[in-house]
Structure formats: structure tokens, C-alpha cells
Amino acid sequence: MSEDNERELIDRAQAGEAVAFERLAEQHAARLWRCALALGKDGHWAEDLAQETLVEAWRSLARFDSRCKFSTWLYGILRHRFLKGRPNQKAARHSSPDALGQVPCTAHTPSRSAEASEDAGRIRRAVASLPEAHRLVVELRFFAGATLDEIAAALGCPLGTVKSRLHHALEKLRQMNLEVNLFTSTGESRDSKP
Amino acid sequence: MNDLRHNCELWAEPISLLAAGCLSTDEERDVRRHFETCPDCRERFGQLTQLCGALAEAQLPVNVAENAIVERVMSAVASEESRRPLDRPQAEMIQPSPLTRSRNRWRWIMRSPVSRIAAVAIVVLAVGVAMFFQGGGGTAFAFTDFVAPILKAKTTKCKMIIETKGPPVQTLTSEVMTLDGARVRQVTELPDKSKVVMIQDWSQGKSLTLLPASKTATVLTSSSNRKDKTPENGGFFVFFRLFQHVAEDKPGIEHESLGEKEIDGRKVVGFHIISQPHDLIMWGDPKTGLPVRVEITSGIEGSVKATLSDFVFNVDMDESLFSLEPPAGYTVRKGKTDDSPKEEKDLIEMFREYSKLSDGAFPDSLDFLTTSTSFGKKAGLRMSIQKMWEDLAPGKRKPNEEQMRKLEKLMLKLAEGKLNKEQTQEIAEQIKEYIETQTQNTAEVGETQETEGFRQAQFNEVFRRVQRGLNFANKLPPSADAHYVGKGVSFGAADTPIFWYRPKDSQNYRVIYADLSVRDSDTPPNVSKGQPVSAPSRPKE
Numbered sequence A: 001m002s003e004d005n006e007r008e009l010i011d012r013a014q015a016g017e018a019v020a021f022e023r024l025a026e027q028h029a030a031r032l033w034r035c036a037l038a039l040g041k042d043g044h045w046a047e048d049l050a051q052e053t054l055v056e057a058w059r060s061l062a063r064f065d066s067r068c069k070f071s072t073w074l075y076g077i078l079r080h081r082f083l084k085g086r087p088n089q090k091a092a093r094h095s096s097p098d099a100l101g102q103v104p105c106t107a108h109t110p111s112r113s114a115e116a117s118e119d120a121g122r123i124r125r126a127v128a129s130l131p132e133a134h135r136l137v138v139e140l141r142f143f144a145g146a147t148l149d150e151i152a153a154a155l156g157c158p159l160g161t162v163k164s165r166l167h168h169a170l171e172k173l174r175q176m177n178l179e180v181n182l183f184t185s186t187g188e189s190r191d192s193k194p
Numbered sequence B: 001m002n003d004l005r006h007n008c009e010l011w012a013e014p015i016s017l018l019a020a021g022c023l024s025t026d027e028e029r030d031v032r033r034h035f036e037t038c039p040d041c042r043e044r045f046g047q048l049t050q051l052c053g054a055l056a057e058a059q060l061p062v063n064v065a066e067n068a069i070v071e072r073v074m075s076a077v078a079s080e081e082s083r084r085p086l087d088r089p090q091a092e093m094i095q096p097s098p099l100t101r102s103r104n105r106w107r108w109i110m111r112s113p114v115s116r117i118a119a120v121a122i123v124v125l126a127v128g129v130a131m132f133f134q135g136g137g138g139t140a141f142a143f144t145d146f147v148a149p150i151l152k153a154k155t156t157k158c159k160m161i162i163e164t165k166g167p168p169v170q171t172l173t174s175e176v177m178t179l180d181g182a183r184v185r186q187v188t189e190l191p192d193k194s195k196v197v198m199i200q201d202w203s204q205g206k207s208l209t210l211l212p213a214s215k216t217a218t219v220l221t222s223s224s225n226r227k228d229k230t231p232e233n234g235g236f237f238v239f240f241r242l243f244q245h246v247a248e249d250k251p252g253i254e255h256e257s258l259g260e261k262e263i264d265g266r267k268v269v270g271f272h273i274i275s276q277p278h279d280l281i282m283w284g285d286p287k288t289g290l291p292v293r294v295e296i297t298s299g300i301e302g303s304v305k306a307t308l309s310d311f312v313f314n315v316d317m318d319e320s321l322f323s324l325e326p327p328a329g330y331t332v333r334k335g336k337t338d339d340s341p342k343e344e345k346d347l348i349e350m351f352r353e354y355s356k357l358s359d360g361a362f363p364d365s366l367d368f369l370t371t372s373t374s375f376g377k378k379a380g381l382r383m384s385i386q387k388m389w390e391d392l393a394p395g396k397r398k399p400n401e402e403q404m405r406k407l408e409k410l411m412l413k414l415a416e417g418k419l420n421k422e423q424t425q426e427i428a429e430q431i432k433e434y435i436e437t438q439t440q441n442t443a444e445v446g447e448t449q450e451t452e453g454f455r456q457a458q459f460n461e462v463f464r465r466v467q468r469g470l471n472f473a474n475k476l477p478p479s480a481d482a483h484y485v486g487k488g489v490s491f492g493a494a495d496t497p498i499f500w501y502r503p504k505d506s507q508n509y510r511v512i513y514a515d516l517s518v519r520d521s522d523t524p525p526n527v528s529k530g531q532p533v534s535a536p537s538r539p540k541e
């Protein structure tokens, strides 16, 4: 969706047009869910969080004034809701490192080869082994597709912090890669391989 | 070699971010430029790109039940709407939202430090440049034709833009008027749109500086017995001096013709004059013999650049514009400029003040402009930070060194001027939050708020000491065999020399060490690659 398009939808939604808001919700629901998943790890809980976030967004829509991107604003709300519900979620958040793999998969992408998903599993485990702060930025960036601004909003920390965490997390993963050769089997499929 | 490695550390984070697809095109271009010269970083980038590709592919192979989510959202929306009164609840409108607060913070932070930094820059440039050029060398040739009108005109008007290299980058625009080649009125606009008016009289060695926004006036009188009495805060007079040297046609100047080009549809001819460490480019109209644009670059790697343009000569000007009487209603401060001879102890004081602000490090060089400008910026930043700290945490303990450093880093990012509005706001938030979290649980210790005037005076005093020290070193004659080796050295080691010179009529060297002790020695220290300090192209007065 183009920015103008989104701007127009926001204007209409702010004027009270629920249909316009529905379009916005469609655009952002999936990414919010992925973000929630990174934060909380439980699929159903993540759905609830994404849903609450959007409902809250509708309620506070008048306050959105385009000083940041709409998505960044949503991530900020998500964080707020997340913190509110946090105590109950402690158990879920400290579940096993492989929790991401146990998320209920409503629809497996069938084209994935077994080998590729094995690699993906290994990579996810490597990510899960990172310290919490590093794991979150990596998951939000690569698994939830969030931008740096959105990550900052979701985690409630400064942009500079997100940058340095992402950098350090990648550096850690890169060094793991060098040691255990984590990616050799998938390397061929990527054009950037020298 | 060290520089290169240091450089790569700076690039490490941007490279990671580039691999993660998080850099703007501009930022990406800078990183790629670094790759051209750095195979190590290129290789790291290759690995990271591969890693990031793998990460993106490792995204969970699930389809979010987004339709279900949206459906539930919309049913909640619908049921709320049915219960909602026509107008949104009052409380929701009144509650300050996080966004409104952000905006205020942003405004607040833009207002306070940036304008302060600019004011500091004026001091740096106005004072620093003048003192540097005093005792400067000469030059000349055909371009004297273009200098003469500036020197001889009854009145001159022009625009002056001064840019200093970052961080922080600064650009200040002044409107300059001169009368009888001895009086100048210079009006400079600060980034916050407030103005500084500086009026000087060369023949009397007097200057008047006005800050209309705060209605303060500063009158400075030179105690010098020198004939020309250049006010020490020389401002535009600096260029008069420089042009005079050029017009006097002294030897030792490199020059070349730059041929013809067009400026604003006018055919002009140009000259490039190098009189180390100054670089002048002058474009003039061959038909009228009048200057059109003058660019003066000074300091190491051109740290300061002044561009003069829009010249108008011999128009009528009201003499009252040049009055040295402070206007009614202004608070007046008076002072004498400092013309006493500079001594070795001034240089030691300079080293002390500089290293205090730089984590112990001594300056990279003793180049007057570069070093005094960088010191001025650092000291100015600190002044701004102290002010913010006191505004946000009145009565609380002042920032310690570590807190100061952290805030300096953030402020520098702001001051670099490369950020967009959102990023600026982001940093502003960080600064405010940092101060708030650092002070929220500390007790009030009853520290008193310092007045702006006090702070500025304190700054001026330190800055004056630094300039005196630099002046001392720069005015040493070649026979003093002065050398500076403090680059990369930090305060402390009693056996690491940083500077030496031979005082006039002395056989012995004076050697200053990194602990700022001084010892006499028959021979210069055995250190390779010392920077000679006195500039041979600048003959002594």
C-alpha cells in the first residue's frame, strides 16, 4: 500500500469510517501478530495481543497525528498492551528456546523442502539462544519484518539502542556461523555467496 | 594504520544495519564507499548478508489467522461504536498522549542547546579567527585589483557565510557593513533566528556586541599599544587584515589563475591563492574590477570556511549604525581585551583544559583554528548539557564525567545536523529520558542554578586560556625549533614528551611531558615524527 493510500485511509478512519479502519487492520494484523509472537511466544496469546492492539488503535485514533508512521504507532500500542498483560505471560516468555517451533502452524507453506526447514529450525534455535534483548530485535526484524522504528516502538527503547542491539546480535550469530558452519547447506541458494 | 582500524569500528554497526536492510540510500552509499578501500569490512558484509538472508528465510512458516484477527477487531469496533456517544470522551482528549509529549520535548531540546552551540561558534570564529590572523603573513599579485576596492571603499556591504566542519557542523550567515575601512557592523543570525550584532571600530580598538533577544550589550576595549588596534574579537576585520597582506604583495605565496566562469550570469575571473594554512579563492568581475565572491578556507583540512558575496560598494550608510554606544534599555558588560604576552604556562594550561574535555587526550595538532574550534565546540556542548541538566533536575547533583560523556555523544548526533525530524526527536527523547532516569532517585543537594551570563563568562575564560596557549606555540619563531608530538597521547605519563621548544637566547630545550611537567634538556627528545609548530610561511611581525 502506498503512503498516500494509507494516509487517506487514516483520514477516513479518523473521521469515523470503520471500513477504512478495517482496511488498515488488514494491512497490519499479520505483522503485529508476528511481533506479538516474538514478544510472547504463544500463538493464541499473540493473536489476542494483536487484536487488542488494533482495537486500542481504533479507540485512540484521534491521537495519531502522523508524526511517526502508522505502523510505528501501532507497535507502540502493542508494547503498551504487552506490558499491561505481562505478569500473566511470564511462564510463556520463559519457555524452552525452541518454543517458536511449537507455535501452532495453521498453514505450513508446502513448498518448503525438509532440508530448508531443518536449516530454518537450526537458525531459529541459534536466535533463541541469544540473550533476550538481542533475540527480540532479531525476531522482530527478520521474523516479524519490523523496521527499526517499529522495533523501537514495540520494545519501548531508543532507536540507537535497537541499532546497536541488532548489530551485536548479528555479530554474535555471524561468529556462531563461523564456528559451527551453520549455514553451509543453504548457502548455495543465496546469490550473495562469494 | 591505527586510523584505519579505528575507522572500521565506526563502520561496524552501519554495515550490520545495511545487511539487515535497515539503512537509507544515503547511508548505504557511505558504507559502500568504505568498502571500496576496505576488504575486511567487505568480507564481513558478505557474511552478514548471507546470515540475514538465512534469517529471513527462517521466518516461521505459518499463516497468521489475520482474517480472524481482523474480524474480531471489527466486531469489537462495531460494538464499541454502538455504545459510543457522538463525541469522543473528554478524558481521552485531555490526557496528554505520548506523542504530544514527544513533540514538546523535541521543541524544547531544539531551542536550548542548538542556539547555545551557535552562540559559542560565533565566539570561536569571531575571536579565534582574528587572533590567528594577527601577525599573519602576506601575499599578492593580480588579485590585488579585487582586494583594493574592499580596502579602499568608503562603505562596503556583503554577505558572509561561515561554515565549520563537524561535528557539529555549523553554518552561520552574517550581513556585513563597513565604513571608512575602520568600522564594521556585522549582524549574524543564529539557528534559532535570534541575532547577534557586532560593531567594531578598528581605529579605537573598541567593540560593542549586542544580543537583542536578551537585551545584553558587551563593550570591549583593547589595551594594546599596537598601532592598528585590531579588536581581538576581530570578526570581519580578520578579512581586512588578510586582504591587506595580500595587497602588500609579500613573497612566499603560491597563486594560480582559475580562468573564467559564470556566477549568477556574470562572467568572472578567478584566482587561487595559497598562503599556508589559508586557501583563498577570489572571483571578480574583470569589467568592473570588483570582487564578486571570495572563499577563504582555513584550519587543518579546511575546518573553517568563509564565503563573502553580494558585494555592494560606496552606498550611503547611516553612521549611527556604527555607534559604539549601547542602546537604551540594554544591560551592559564591559571588559578589556587581553593583550599581555603569551607564555609557556598558557600553553600548559591549554593542554590541561583540552585534555580535561577529551577524555585525557591531547589535541591532534596545535593548528590554531582547528584546535580552538574543536575545543570551543566541545566546551559549548558541555555548557548546553549543564543547562539542560539544571533545567530538568533543578537543585540536583550536577552530571558526573560519565553522564557528561554519554550526553555529549547524544548531543553530537543532534548537532551533526544529518538527522531527519523523527531521528532528531528520537535523540531528544533519549537525552531527556537519560537525564530524568539518572536524576529521579537522587536527592536534591541544593545546587544553585547558574545564570546564563555566568556560564558564558566561565566559557569565555577557559576559551581565552586555550587560545592564549595555542597562540604562544604558533607565534614561536622557526629558530625555537618547536615540535608537537601530543597526537594520540593522553594525559599522564611523566616520561612521554608532547611538546618542546628552545626559548629565545637559550641553549637548552624546554620539554613538556604528558603529565604536564616541564624539564630542561640539552637536546630535543628522541621522538620521531614531531610536527614542527611554527609556520615558516608566516614571517614574524
Ligand SMILES: [Zn+2]
Pocket (backbone or CB within 6 Å): B007, B008, B011, B034, B038, B040, B041, B042
Ligand atoms: Zn573497514
